[in-house]
Amino acid sequence: MAKSSVTIKDIAKEAGVSTTLVSFVMSNQVAGEPVYRVGEDTARRVMEVAERLQYKPNNTARALRSGKTLTIGVVVSDIANPFFAEIARDLEDQAYKYGYNVIFGSSDENPEKFGRVVDVLLNKGVDGLILVPCAGSEDAIRKVVGSGVDTVLLDREVPGLQVSSVVLDNREAARVITRKLLDRGARRIDMVSYSMNISNTRDREQGYLDAIKEAGPEFETHIERITHNSYDSIPSYFRSARERGVDAFMMATNTLALLVMSEIYKNGYHIPDDFKVACFDRNPLYDIYAPGIIFVRQPVDSFAARAMELIMARIRSGPGRKVPIEQIVLSPEISG
Amino acid sequence: MAKSSVTIKDIAKEAGVSTTLVSFVMSNQVAGEPVYRVGEDTARRVMEVAERLQYKPNNTARALRSGKTLTIGVVVSDIANPFFAEIARDLEDQAYKYGYNVIFGSSDENPEKFGRVVDVLLNKGVDGLILVPCAGSEDAIRKVVGSGVDTVLLDREVPGLQVSSVVLDNREAARVITRKLLDRGARRIDMVSYSMNISNTRDREQGYLDAIKEAGPEFETHIERITHNSYDSIPSYFRSARERGVDAFMMATNTLALLVMSEIYKNGYHIPDDFKVACFDRNPLYDIYAPGIIFVRQPVDSFAARAMELIMARIRSGPGRKVPIEQIVLSPEISG
DNA sequence: CATATATGTTAAATCGTTTTAGCAAGCGTG
């Protein structure tokens, strides 16, 4: 631990005031409006001394006494996924605006790890949690929420739980891009999805089915469910899809999209001439990789901003009368 | 912050002993060998009570008094890169073995952000730092190391700095895979690299040059340096490479490999028939994407294990006589 | 002028733990 060496006491002595006063000045500086009344010139003097001595408040001591760490914990499902990496970045920026920091954890879509990570974060003393649930994490989330920790769910919901959340309108988004594939001439669209039981995946499948149903009874549907992180089945799946006369794919995530598209290229086909493709999430590789692709651009910055607003509102409303639960559903933007 | 509510005091009262004793029992439990002498049955009783009351030590208070957080800070250059994502995971596991936790930050290859992130970590009170330097981060690292914080560099070195590090033998690895391309019949090999000034990138370029030089004067070299995160130049580069009769590519990272390979496929060519490809780092997409690819598999688990060993050794040797600086160079494994 | 109110400041308690210094009992030794 870095020895901060210069403490509030040193400043007090140097400026000829009490430590209390120094503390007042410091916390007034951090928060917006002055809560404590401090003489203007005294405040200036204290701040000058603090500056000169390069005072850095000791967050640990602060946390111990005040019970607030000004840190919120974030658990995403896979930090290596560009979608979540971007969310992580944006959350960090948002938190900064409120004078907060963020600590991350990754569940790797594993409910046990999810629980462990949440425990570690709580033990480190975060003021609130922003969680991306994974399949099987319901109990852990219920427990945390039940114990009164301020929590907001992100990207995925857990039905039947009294907790705020920010998600995309996945069903509508899926419907729109599927519809778009049809408009561009696709006759036989497969959806490639995950077998994980996660709200957003299920919603996307529904949207796909909605669109095909609307199109008419002559259109067939097929949802291929891939097991997370075991992608060897893709080549054989692609072969079967081709044999069934599939001419377009709708993918539930950017990872799936890349996998299927690389399979398409590997077999010597082109996008969008041979196969049309639609999917969720942007990926930096699209730019150069698949110019003709249709994708749902999730408003990641809004995800982060809304989630942070919700958690801040909850944190700032004392333990007494809490701010009400809010479930925010964001509208998708479609590209391509 | 989660109210842990039940404290050492409660246990002391319940068990009829002093808080000191409870503290002794608790910390003996955590560390390996008993440092304090405590009666065996008393210890058992205290632990029973602690268990029954579901005591969770308050890390904040611990940190404040002891000056140790049992947390080490890690700054990688891009958490969204699978290579670093895996390193992050492995570091977490390693730390766990020592009873430590890990907090992450990402510099996004930006030296200002690097400095900010390091400051935040130090301010949170980490006991040590594991850093992946980025171009321009030298000053920040020098400052941190100079101020006595235990530090280990990972994946990239900063020449002329007294600090432990764990890196791959990048030059040798690059030489070997370039050689392998030649052995498989490549006559004109381009290297695609980053323009960033980073030790490992420079070393890889040297290895490439070494191999071509060894091959004989009739072989030409070309190093194409791409600016990080601006990949629009790749199509035009690929065109020019094709015109120059290039028949193989050696890429400095997995990201570059994917970009160039997708360009190859997009133009209707195949790997390895039309172009042979070698690169650094594994990527999950390779499996399905480029079976014929040659790549350097970096021993990520060893990176993590060695780095954690080094930082632990430094942390545990008190501020008095520090363990000596160690620069560990790991051997690459070649696949394909 | 007396009383109330606002303003500027501080002493001391507190957060939950670790750590220092030391006490008391038991035991072997010469």
Next chain:
DNA sequence: CACGCTTGCTAAAACGATTTAACATATATG
């Protein structure tokens, strides 16, 4: 039996901040 050494335990002082309660002084109010 007196001495030192070990064993088992504790009181009290940190750690560095925040927060409570209160004390002056100045200003306003009736």
